[in-house]
Amino acid sequence: MVRWPRDRGLQARMMGTLFLLALVYFIFITVLAFIGVDSLLIVVVMVIILLLQYFFSDQLVLLSMGARVVSEQEEPHLYETLTRLCAIADITRPKIAIVDKAVPNAFATGRNPQHSVIAVTTGLLSMLNQDELEAVIAHELSHVKNRDVMIITLASLISTAAFFIFRNSFMFTQGGGRSRDQNLWFVIPILAASVWATSFLLIKALSRYREFSADRGSAILTGRPSQLASALMKISGQIKHIPTTDLREIEGMNAFFIIPAISGTSIMDLVATHPSVEQRIAALERIEREMEGHVV
Amino acid sequence: MWFKKALDSLLGNTTLPSASLEKLFAISSASITMQSNLDLGPSPRAGICFKPIESSKYDSARKEIEELLAFSSKETGSTYKIETDEYRFTWVILEDPDFEDLITGIHLISQTLIEKGFGAYLLCAIFRFGEEKPVYWIYNFKQGRFYPFIPVLGKTRDNAAELRIKSLFERELPIEEDMGKWYPLWGIPL
Numbered sequence: 001m002v003r004w005p006r007d008r009g010l011q012a013r014m015m016g017t018l019f020l021l022a023l024v025y026f027i028f029i030t031v032l033a034f035i036g037v038d039s040l041l042i043v044v045v046m047v048i049i050l051l052l053q054y055f056f057s058d059q060l061v062l063l064s065m066g067a068r069v070v071s072e073q074e075e076p077h078l079y080e081t082l083t084r085l086c087a088i089a090d091i092t093r094p095k096i097a098i099v100d101k102a103v104p105n106a107f108a109t110g111r112n113p114q115h116s117v118i119a120v121t122t123g124l125l126s127m128l129n130q131d132e133l134e135a136v137i138a139h140e141l142s143h144v145k146n147r148d149v150m151i152i153t154l155a156s157l158i159s160t161a162a163f164f165i166f167r168n169s170f171m172f173t174q175g176g177g178r179s180r181d182q183n184l185w186f187v188i189p190i191l192a193a194s195v196w197a198t199s200f201l202l203i204k205a206l207s208r209y210r211e212f213s214a215d216r217g218s219a220i221l222t223g224r225p226s227q228l229a230s231a232l233m234k235i236s237g238q239i240k241h242i243p244t245t246d247l248r249e250i251e252g253m254n255a256f257f258i259i260p261a262i263s264g265t266s267i268m269d270l271v272a273t274h275p276s277v278e279q280r281i282a283a284l285e286r287i288e289r290e291m292e293g294h295v296v
Numbered sequence: 297m298w299f300k301k302a303l304d305s306l307l308g309n310t311t312l313p314s315a316s317l318e319k320l321f322a323i324s325s326a327s328i329t330m331q332s333n334l335d336l337g338p339s340p341r342a343g344i345c346f347k348p349i350e351s352s353k354y355d356s357a358r359k360e361i362e363e364l365l366a367f368s369s370k371e372t373g374s375t376y377k378i379e380t381d382e383y384r385f386t387w388v389i390l391e392d393p394d395f396e397d398l399i400t401g402i403h404l405i406s407q408t409l410i411e412k413g414f415g416a417y418l419l420c421a422i423f424r425f426g427e428e429k430p431v432y433w434i435y436n437f438k439q440g441r442f443y444p445f446i447p448v449l450g451k452t453r454d455n456a457a458e459l460r461i462k463s464l465f466e467r468e469l470p471i472e473e474d475m476g477k478w479y480p481l482w483g484i485p486l
Contacts (some may be wrong), residue, residue, distance in 0.1 A: 005310055010308075011307045011309065014307060014308065015307070018306075021345025072451075073451065076451055076482065077382075080383060080481075080482065081383055082482075083479045084347075084383060084385065084419060084479075087419055087420070087436065087438065087477075087479050088347060088416065088417065088419060088438070088480075089310075089312055089313070089314060090312075090313045090438045090439070092476065093476070093479075126357075130382070130383065130384060131384060134383070134384075142308075142310060143309070143378070145305065146304075146305050146310075148309045151305075151306070209308065210308055212308075213307075213308025213309070213310070214308070216308075216310060217310035220310045220311075220312060221310065221312070222347075222349075223347055223348070223350060223351070223354075224349060224350045225350065226350060237403060261336075263422045276480065288350065289354075291349070291350065291351045292351055292352060292353070
């Protein structure tokens, strides 16, 4: 039996990040409650935002990216490539969308496999060969299977709330009638800002781990880790050559892209949503060795 | 099961479902009904499709399959060919006038792949019935179930005929209930 050993280290880091995130959020909410902030309004607003994101984020993302969902008749080859991967993994087949852009990239969106869409740019289609294309689709399919959109959305929710509180903290500092201790109100903006900053870093770390998991998923699904490595090299090589003006339009979508369209390697690994291509290729090479049964 | 799936998602863990061979032989008795009720005889060719993977263990498994095929074709007089399609999947096409030998051959190949640990990469086995307008029974190894596939000109399929044939064989064959998983396969090399 060819075993696919789990990446225990990666899973431990992921659990650790999720735990820290939950801890930060728990402290935040507890302190807010202690100070006596009437958090009902915030909760209601956040739940509405969450529901909106949950049900409409896929359409919004597709719309903002100019992605057009295509039918099986329009793109038989793409669909068949995806179909076979879905049959092997026994996953409900998502839809496919095409983005008419020269930047080679791909992303996945949707709250669950039934409502998911995997989008690829025309630049990607013209650049990759069949094996590499399959590897990229398998990577996006792994995002769908892992529910990454939902997990990152949920993980960011309280972070977004903290940011919202920080920006509007004057609102809370004025009406302090119900507060237990008037002197504690000045803590709120500081607390909110630090919760936002900490959770921001944690979410970035989480999304990097999700990327590694999706790469691993792609390697397992296709049985060919080297094809994803080759695709990543081609895509990243191309992205560096494209002028930054084009890239700004798509920077907002970075968390879901296969390779983020940030030019240069400026702001360090700590805040990047994606691990560096070198790290990802190194991880894929490790999987390749695992497949040969070598001890890693 | 539900819990394990959720945990796998949360941890980003990917496991492929393993292949099941149990129900493959059900096509044997169904072929008699196909002949007697629908006048669709089995074609002398059947195929199995799987995904080749990057590993020296896979290479040796494939070599073993080729040796087994060469050996069994001497025994039974069936012929075989191995093809790679445009999606880089491997097809083994067996040809034998005896339908039982075809099923045994398909079983042998899938059994070998499963024993070597590559069962997860088995896509499907295909049995063809009828000459002019073929009806295919596709065996999905992941579900351990069959589903009908009746392609017509171009890339369309005759859903009405597929549903009719499903209702006819519901008792005889384990048929995939979720029609979302009746994946078409265009350009079947049979």
